[in-house]
Amino acid sequence: MYEQIAFYLFSVLTIGLFLVTVLSKNILYAMTSLAAGMVLISGFFFLLEADFLGVVQLIVYVGAVMALYAFAMMFFDATRDIKEKTTNDALVFFLGGMVALVLVLIFLAPVFSENIQAMYPSVEGVGNAQAVGMVLFTKYLVPFEVAALMLLVAMIAGIILAGKKMDHSLTTNDDKVISQEDTK
């Protein structure tokens, strides 16, 4: 009983919040509802007793959306509405609708063909974190390592992009050094 009430509550809230994300013209509303929706999605994991995944969802998306906020802060005035530059409303509507339709078809296909079956049934007497670890380091070891490699590449790229003037601090007002750099 409680689980159903909680499920419908979370569903309505999540869909409503993501609708606000898409439809709102105010950057602050959009970002906030995105963050709140991401947090509420973890509620579904908790309902399914996948505590570990729920907490991971919470931690990962809280941090990720926080970084998005930083960009929003740099590029927009958060208290004003944004004027979107859409030249052709009909095209936007059509493309958006088609993408939504394709997504619905993709996700409905396995449901209709009844091909969903648990390939790795949960091991009895093992905690959440252990169960995730067992699947991650046996069945999905290669994707896991590839993801690690991609993150490493991204990290090195970030360091190279940002690392040109890493040697001196911008805040310690080292005018002399900076002007020397400029004249070179």
Next chain:
Amino acid sequence: MEATVLPEVTSLGVIIKAIIILAIISAVAGFGTYIERKILAFMQRRLGPMHVGPFGLLQIAADGIKLFTQEDIIPQNANKFIFQIAPAITAATAFIALAAVPVFPDFTIPEFIPLLGGTFVPSIAADINVGILFILGMMASGLYGPLLAGMAQANKWGIIGSARTAIQFLSYEVVTGLSILAPIMLVGSLSLVDFNEYQAGGIGSWLIWQQPVAFVLFLIAGFAETNRTPFDLLEHEAEVISGYATEYSGMRWGMFFIGEYANMITVAILASVMFLGGYNDLGFIAGWFIIIGKIAFFFFLMLWVRASWPHIRPDQLMWLCWKVLMPLAMINILITAIVVMI
């Protein structure tokens, strides 16, 4: 919770527990302001609050009345809705985090009390087996309070405050996670109850002896997490007026305050359960008394540090977290992993 024969946890018991946590932590947060002012005054050779009541004790009541009756000002150009809910985010997430923390021992309400008699009140309101991660995640999402508050209020200082919030979050979060990873590897569980049982064998079995580096790293990250003084970049009044809280008044400001103090208590509980033996009995001293003593010690430590150290710049915090603490945490994890494997 398997070996002990505990009465069944009913939803009534959990609700009572939630009310107890809310009531007591809010009250302690109020009392904490008095203690903070007194201790800071003592360390700086001042008297602190003296005039309201004996030793200024009623200052809390006076402050409370002031907060409750102050006009709730919302700036004209602010984003009113976000501006209004931002303090609630800070306060609510701080208390949600406390749901997974063992606060106060188990007890059963005596039978003679009408309606509630015989209800078993558990020590943890929500005993999930990934307690540590849940608490850290909730505390991290608590930073949305300052972030949204600063961005919604149409004030330059507020924007600077929320930019610093983002910087602070991106700095300390990695250190918190990595620092607790090594003790988690030793214990082999994410549950605070398991941490407590791992250290049941007296002072010698406390994790602080095996993981001193992790303890120090966690404390430093905890200071950043609760915006305590060496890292109180968000609202350092000498630089950014009051940062994200510049435009707030009355009870909305008070909610930020309660949230901050509740987070301080959460970090104190986490540090004492994870590294200092938790709520196990120590010789003849009862466990519940010991844990209160440990929490009080960490609370005092935060005030002590505030009185002793100047605060640092945002870039210094980032330098500290990413160039010093994170490599240390990685080395600590590596050594722990090698030791655990052998």
